[in-house]
Amino acid sequence: MADPSTYRPAPGAIPTSPGVYRFRDAHGRVIYVGKAKSLRPRLSSYFQDLAGLHPRTATMVTTAASVEWTVVATEVEALQLEYSWIKEFDPRFNVKYRDDKSYPELAVTLNEEYPRVQVMRGAHKKGVRYFGPYGHAWAIRETVDLLLRVFPVRTCSNGVFKRAQQVGRPCLLGYIGKCAAPCVGKVTADEHRALAEDFCDFMAGRTGNYLRRLEDQMQEAAAEMEYEKAARLRDDIGALKRAMEKNAIVLADATDADLLALAEDELEAAVQIFHVRGGRVRGQRGWVTDKVEDVDTAGLVEHALQQLYGGGSESVPREVLVPALPEPDGPVREWLSGLRGAQVDLRVPQRGDKKDLMATVQRNAQQALALHKTKRASDLTTRSRALQEIADALELDSVPLRIECFDISHLQGEDVVASMVVFEDGLARKSEYRRFQIKGFAGQDDVRSMHEVIGRRFRRYLQEREQTGEWAVPEEDDPGAATEDGLHGDDGLHSDDGLHSDDGLRNDDGRPRRFAYPPQLLVVDGGRPQVAAAKRALDELGIDDVALCGLAKRLEEVWLPGEDDPVVLPRSSEGLYLLQRVRDEAHRFAIGYQRSKRSKRLTAGELDSVPGLGETRRQALLKHFGSLKRLRAATVDELCAVPGIGRRTAETVAAALSSRTPAAPAVNTATGEIIEDGTDRATAPVAAAPTTAPSQETP
Helix, strand or coil, X not given: CCCHHHCCCXXXXXXXXXXXXXXXXXXXXXXXEEEECCHHHHHHHHHCCHHHCCHHHHHHXXXXXXXXXXXXXXXXXXXXXXXXXXXXXXXXXXXXXXXXXXXXXXXXXXXXXXXXXXXXXXXXCCCCEEECCCCCHHHHHHXXXXXXXXXXXXXXXXXXXXXXXXXXXXXXXXXXXXXXXXXHCCCCHHHHHHHHHHHHXXXXXXXXXXXXXXXXXXXXXHHCCCHHHHHHHHHHXXXXXXXXXXXCEXXXXXXXXXXXXXXXXXXXXXXXXXXEECXXXXXXXXXXXXXXXXXXXXXXXXXXXXXXXXXXXXXXXXXXXXXXXXXXXXXXXXXXXXXXXXXXXXXXXXXXXXXXXXXXXXXXXXXXXXXXXXXXXXXXXXXXXXXXXXXXXXXXXCCCCEEEEEEEEEECCEEEEEEEEEEECCEXXXXXXXXXXXXXXXXXXXXXXXXXXXXXXXXXXXXXXXXXXXXXXXXXXXXHHHHHCCCCCCCCCECCCCCCCCCXXXXXXXXXXXXXXXXXXXXXXXXXXXHHHHHHHHXXXXXXXXXXXXXXXCCCCEECCXXXXXXXXXXXXXXXXXXXXXXXXHHHHXXXXXXHHHHHHHHCCHHHHCCCCCHHHHHHHHXXXXXXXXXXXXXXXXXXXXXXXXXXHHHHHHHHHHCCCCCCCEXXXXXXXXXXXXXXXXXXXXXXXXXXXXXXXXX
């Protein structure tokens, strides 16, 4: 625990201009980001007597080891920079509304020749009209199913659409009247676009005129005794009214507003947002956050507005109604107006329908907070008990808040890989997952592989500590070994599922690093040999403050280094269940990576290893020449005739193909047919003859 007086800036050193400040801990990580209209009084308030600070603020300043600031011209710039740094550094003491999912929206792809209605998530795309967001995708599908009767717009994928065009036969929706079937020419592109625009107008709230027009058409059809047409129009009107009932009218037709309400206690806060467009509630969303910093309702509102509009995916309406105005509200109002490109009315509703609707949003926020607390109380209690049981069983000084688990996977000694998964506070932290290629040797040796991976992981940890001046790398380590191990170059570390894959080593910028955080408990998948290998790797690096254990699959025994007998946790133990989940997650992650590597190796062709030749140009070459055999016989000038292939690339391709002898005939595994050399073997998923006998995957 640091003394704030040790890093307090000198008197007069802090400017009085607007700006953004960052507190860093002893490791150089940014732990808090804040903004101020005047930096000097704001920063000085953190260095008063700790007894006068809020407990959370006191914890933050004693965790920090330094403070720095950046001066900006206006408060609006400070607001924007604060949001950017919170997103970039993910400081632990800042309020962050964590959205656990991407909310679905109804989208109409007006940027296509034949617009399509579909459910979309994620960032908005240019030329696509969005409605929502909705709490559940099924709510969108119910509304669309009702509206397709009146507006039979295309909903099929591009693949289905092209297939229907080729065969000249529409899909099922075209036969039952819920698609105008532009794929087979039942309507023209202009007629179909007009249907899509009518659909958008109805969803945007312009419903009155359209319903009146349908009712007039129904009356005319009945007067002319066209009863079937009148009945169809009657059913269409009923479908539209049922769709309208799903979005109750709450305000005047011209009202476009977002209503934001909060429910909070001392520890947590829940925010709910209702999106009103055209006088109707078109969507709802919400978040729950821990109040890790001392912040009032106005501050929570400001953070929520940053979260909602800062990413640029959410359009800013004419009105934003909140329970309390940020202090000061001028910069926030100016920021929102800049995002919208027009004036935004940010205010607290005082009377009328908008105040009544705000009360409804408030009740939703209170229910969301109560439900969150009910779930979290159970989950938090269980996780805390599991961590305490692990600490007691392994005789640890404290509960292991960060657990890392390693697993090795291969197929009969080929494509040997390893995985590292991370659990913090009993929950998976997927952004910290890492995966490795085993490089130190070839063949099957799980124990040696485990030694290599643990050594590489903690050697990186020591290097990063050395960069920050916290810990020097042991002298006996060969500096050249770091490069050979891939720690400064290609270390064989990859990631998927949206994980960070190329962070690199950073220099005192506070950004997350690959191996910056040591675990309190290191778990290896295996028994005594794997534990001994991991212990040996830690000892070689001089690391003695990380607890180590192994979990053997057969009897679910927990092995400790140097012990002849395992620790046996009760089958009903929450601690054992947590260790099993950590181990199984490491196994899943390793198996997935090993299978992807094996798949790439089996389907790789001669063009895959040509340097500087990407997928697009490989396909262009194969499409131009028709087969690998003709491509191999082509001259450099003929290769240059392919669009996108320059002379240098052509010479590289020609040299690479001429230096290799044609591979053995390939076998189509589905039919047993021998594929001739002229076939496109660069992309065909076939097996080379002869094939090896099937074997069992080794985790």
